Amino acid sequence: MARLSIEHLRKTYGDLTVVNDVNIDIADGEFLVLLGPSGCGKTTTLRMVAGFIAPSAGSITIGERSVTTLPPWKRNCGLVFQSYALFPHMTVAENVAFGLEMRKIPPADRAPRVAEALRLVQLAGFDERYPRQLSGGQQQRVALARALAMEPDVLLLDEPLSNLDAKLRQEVRVEIRDLQRKLGLTTIMVTHDQEEALTMADRLVVMEKGEVRQIGTQRELYERPADRFVAGFIGRSAFLDGDIVAPGRFRTKGGVAIGCAAATRIGAATLALRPERIAVGGEADGLHNRFEARVEHASYLGAILEIDVSLSGPDAIDKDRMLLQIPNKAGIAEPKPGETITIGWAEDAGLVYPREG
Amino acid sequence: MTTTRPSLGRIALNAAAGLSLLYILLPLIFVTWLAFFRQEIPSFPPEGYSLKWFSAAANNQPFINGFLLSLQVGVAATLLGLLVGVPASLALVRHRIVLGPLFNTLLLMPLVMPGIVLGTAIYVFQIETEIATGLPVMGSQGGLIAAHTLVVIPWVVRLVTASLVGFDRTIEEAAQNLGAGPFTTFRRVTLPSIRPGIVAAGLFGFVTSFGNLEMSLFLVGPGRTTLPIAILQYLEWKIDPTVAAASLIQIVLIAVAMIVTDRYVKLSRVV
Ligand SMILES: Nc1ncnc2c1ncn2[C@@H]1O[C@H](COP(=O)(O)OP(=O)(O)O)[C@@H](O)[C@H]1O
Ligand SMILES: [Mg+2]
Numbered sequence: 366m367a368r369l370s371i372e373h374l375r376k377t378y379g380d381l382t383v384v385n386d387v388n389i390d391i392a393d394g395e396f397l398v399l400l401g402p403s404g405c406g407k408t409t410t411l412r413m414v415a416g417f418i419a420p421s422a423g424s425i426t427i428g429e430r431s432v433t434t435l436p437p438w439k440r441n442c443g444l445v446f447q448s449y450a451l452f453p454h455m456t457v458a459e460n461v462a463f464g465l466e467m468r469k470i471p472p473a474d475r476a477p478r479v480a481e482a483l484r485l486v487q488l489a490g491f492d493e494r495y496p497r498q499l500s501g502g503q504q505q506r507v508a509l510a511r512a513l514a515m516e517p518d519v520l521l522l523d524e525p526l527s528n529l530d531a532k533l534r535q536e537v538r539v540e541i542r543d544l545q546r547k548l549g550l551t552t553i554m555v556t557h558d559q560e561e562a563l564t565m566a567d568r569l570v571v572m573e574k575g576e577v578r579q580i581g582t583q584r585e586l587y588e589r590p591a592d593r594f595v596a597g598f599i600g601r602s603a604f605l606d607g608d609i610v611a612p613g614r615f616r617t618k619g620g621v622a623i624g625c626a627a628a629t630r631i632g633a634a635t636l637a638l639r640p641e642r643i644a645v646g647g648e649a650d651g652l653h654n655r656f657e658a659r660v661e662h663a664s665y666l667g668a669i670l671e672i673d674v675s676l677s678g679p680d681a682i683d684k685d686r687m688l689l690q691i692p693n694k695a696g697i698a699e700p701k702p703g704e705t706i707t708i709g710w711a712e713d714a715g716l717v718y719p720r721e722g
Numbered sequence: 723m724t725t726t727r728p729s730l731g732r733i734a735l736n737a738a739a740g741l742s743l744l745y746i747l748l749p750l751i752f753v754t755w756l757a758f759f760r761q762e763i764p765s766f767p768p769e770g771y772s773l774k775w776f777s778a779a780a781n782n783q784p785f786i787n788g789f790l791l792s793l794q795v796g797v798a799a800t801l802l803g804l805l806v807g808v809p810a811s812l813a814l815v816r817h818r819i820v821l822g823p824l825f826n827t828l829l830l831m832p833l834v835m836p837g838i839v840l841g842t843a844i845y846v847f848q849i850e851t852e853i854a855t856g857l858p859v860m861g862s863q864g865g866l867i868a869a870h871t872l873v874v875i876p877w878v879v880r881l882v883t884a885s886l887v888g889f890d891r892t893i894e895e896a897a898q899n900l901g902a903g904p905f906t907t908f909r910r911v912t913l914p915s916i917r918p919g920i921v922a923a924g925l926f927g928f929v930t931s932f933g934n935l936e937m938s939l940f941l942v943g944p945g946r947t948t949l950p951i952a953i954l955q956y957l958e959w960k961i962d963p964t965v966a967a968a969s970l971i972q973i974v975l976i977a978v979a980m981i982v983t984d985r986y987v988k989l990s991r992v993v
Contacts, residue, residue: 417895437898450896454914463910467901515900 367428367518368393369414369551374423376409376575383409385575387423391519394549396542400562401572402598407555410572411521414553415444427518438467443512444521447528449504451496457483457507458492464515482514485544502533509541513548520545522554526561538565559599571595593635593718602637603687605676606720609634615717619677619685624653626713633720640669640690642714649709658708661686663699668692670699674708750973757966764963775967785968788952795863795948796931799870803927804920806871807878814879815886826879833876837936844869845940861943869941873934874927881926885919918987925983929976 369391376384384406391397399407412418414425416437424433432440443464452460461482465475483489486506496504505525512520525541526534542565545552556562562569563583571578571586571594579591583599590596597604607617609628615636616622625636649655658674661684670691675684689708691697700706760770779785807829813819814826832840852859859865889912897907913920935950942951949972953965984990 415899417898436903437895438901438903440899441901442899444896444899446892446896448890448892450890450892452893452896452911463897463902464900467906511896511900 367430367551369519369553370426371410371414372424372426374410374413374425375421376406376413376418377421383575384413384420387572387575387577389570389577389580391551391553393551396545396550396552396554396565396567398562398566398569399553399555399572400559400566400569400598401557401578403557405572406575407557407572408523411444411523411553411555414519415442415521416440441515441518442521443515443517443519445505445508445512445523445525447524449496449508449528451504451507451511453496455495456492457488457494457496457499460496460507461511461514464511468515478514482510485513486510486540502529502537505529505537509544513544513550518551520550520552522552524556525554526556527558534561541565563599569599571598573598587639590637590716593637593721596637596716596718601640601688601690603640603643603689605636605638605685605687606683607634607636607685608632608720609717613712615715617676617685618683619675621656621676621685623715624712625715625717627715628717634717635720636715636717638687638710638715643689643708643710645689645691645706645708647707649707652709653712654714655707655709657705658687660700660702660704660706662702665693665699670697672700672706674706753966753969753973756963757970759963759966762960762962764961775963776971778962778964779968779971782956782964782968784947784952784956785949788947788949791863791946792932792949795866795870796928798867799874799931800924800928802867802871803874803878804924807875807923808882808920810875811879811882811886815883826883829879830876832872833880837934840869840872841937841940844872844937848941861941861946863946866938866941866946866948869937870931870934873930873937874923877927877930878920878923881919881923882916885916889915921983921987925979929979932972932976 369389371387371389374384374387375382387406387410389397399410401407409418413420416432416435416439420433424431426432427440427442452463455463458479461479462475465478470478479492480489483491486509488503488506488510491499491503491507496507499507505528509525522541526537529537538561544550554562554565566583568580568582569586570580573594579586579595581589586595586599590599590602593604596602605615605617605623607615607621607623609625609631610616611631612629613624613626614622615625615628615634617636623636628634628636644652656676658676659678660672660674662673664671670693672689672691673686674689675686677683677685755768756764757775758771758773759768759775760772761768810825810829814822814829819825848859848865851857893911893915894907897911898904902910933950934948935954938948938951942948947955949968953968957965
């Protein structure tokens with residue numbers, strides 16, 4: 366096991382920059398998740414670490430070893446592919462033994478290590494099966510066992526759960542995490558699934574358009590999102606565009622005045638509010654910011670009601686639309702479009718970001 | 723209980739298929755039949771049956787020499803064809819090569835080019851080469867093997883590119899990730915996956931070379947004839963069933979080779 370350090374990593378294809386100046390330090394034994402929407406450069410970053418893509422700039426260090434220019438077969442990174450990539454013509458045992466064989470470990474010493482790896486992923490006794498005789502979940506475990514058996518310095522997982530059905534995903538999630546802790550493996554996992562990322566990670570890296578937007582723990586990302594993108598991507602936020610007109614005073618585009626402690630720098634800004642900070646109906650009484658909002662649209666989503674409201678009157682140029690999420694408590698009926706509801710939030714509830722676009 | 727009657731269309735289709743099959747097999751059936759005729763001049767109905775033509779064929783020295791030469795040339799040409807064709811297929815499928823589609827077509831050319839044309843072209847080429855270099859190319863076994871390699875290559879390129887196209891390259895990456903260098907990756911992962919294509923290519927390439935007459939006619943030297951040419955020469959003098967017996971032996975050998983191969987790789991799946 367070892368720490369991993371990625372410095373100023375960059376990848377361009379012609380004029381297209383796919384990964385831009387990525388810096389990540391991963392501690393020994395840490396489980397780091399790269400999270401971001403599809404196409405943001407996660408796989409590219411991971412494949413640069415594994416050595417399958419040559420970086421356009423930057424460096425990668427595993428432990429004390431700079432691996433930036435090493436070919437994949439000299440990096441000792443265990444990669445679990447999204448498609449598992451098991452060798453179809455080899456048995457489960459042969460698949461798992463392959464990495465050991467490449468390290469010139471004598472056959473007599475291989476067998477116990479193969480057995481141990483298969484036991485770890487709960488596939489003891491499957492040695493002689495062929496990949497095509499296994500279910501998707503079992504193939505996934507073989508891929509994991511194969512990567513673990515070679516005792517890699519770092520474990521790399523590319524969307525390892527995306528081909529599993531929902532129920533299995535929950536199970537494997539826990540299994541991978543337990544295994545990783547037990548073995549103290551330095552791990553990078555790539556995913557676009559927010560829930561998966563939040564439940565598994567020690568620390569998360571949020572990427573967008575090839576750039577790292579924020580690195581932090583779940584709590585740091587949720588409570589102090591670094592920018593508007595993270596505020597919308599990790600958990601939900603209701604957004605209002607407008608301007609900071611004076612310290613502590615925000616004015617929406619539609620002209621609604623809002624008191625906001627976080628508003629300090631005067632200029633165009635976006636106010637972000639977490640849904641649980643917004644009170645509805647009688648709960649809004651006595652709050653600094655309190656409005657009669659007009660319901661535009663309401664959706665019933667089971668645990669929550671999602672209500673699209675506008676803060677300013679029907680004749681305002683900008684209606685200041687915002688999306689509320691209200692816990693579906695007993696007795697609450699979803700309001701009809703055109704009705705008004707009272708909403709409110711405290712002065713310290715919002716976060717402000719420079720306005721984009 | 724109702725039994726569904728086969729539709730008229732279905733019957734017509736089966737009849738057409740049966741007729742085509744009969745049409746293909748008819749010469750084969752006649753050759754087989756002829757090989758067992760007792761009389762020397764083939765005429766119907768047969769006067770009786772005998773196995774003597776088989777021993778005549780097996781003891782005919784030109785046939786034996788021709789068989790051995792065809793075997794040597796076929797094996798050598800097949801190996802050379804694979805040696806050239808497999809890397810060519812890899813390059814064509816995996817790399818964006820300038821004029822790649824053109825090369826692909828060129829490599830398949832010998833399959834569609836009439837044997838006479840190919841033979842003439844190689845004949846002229848070998849003469850020119852001999853004049854230019856002074857090396858004894860004409861009528862040499864090496865020259866023959868080189869020419870036969872040409873008719874093996876299209877089979878290799880066709881069948882190996884077909885098996886490479888459906889090949890999932892991430893398993894090669896997996897091998898490299900586990901510590902295998904490029905050569906080991908090829909040997910342990912790529913090769914086993916395209917082996918059916920290679921085996922089939924070797925078999926069909928060999929059969930094509932072994933049975934080649936038109937091209938070889940231009941290229942054999944004195945005292946060095948392949949089996950098809952030996953048979954042709956024999957036919958110029960005699961038309962007794964020895965030739966039918968020799969052909970039957972050849973057909974059986976090829977059929978056995980195909981059946982044995984099919985046990986290891988399903989030929990119908992790769993061809
Ligand atoms: N070989 C390539 N040439 C050009 N663009 C590429 C290439 N590989 C990936 N890309 C682009 O790079 C971006 C990031 O890809 P990827 O790392 O696979 O994203 P993610 O894994 O986050 O979904 C995508 O927009 C993709 O289209
Ligand atoms: Mg990806």
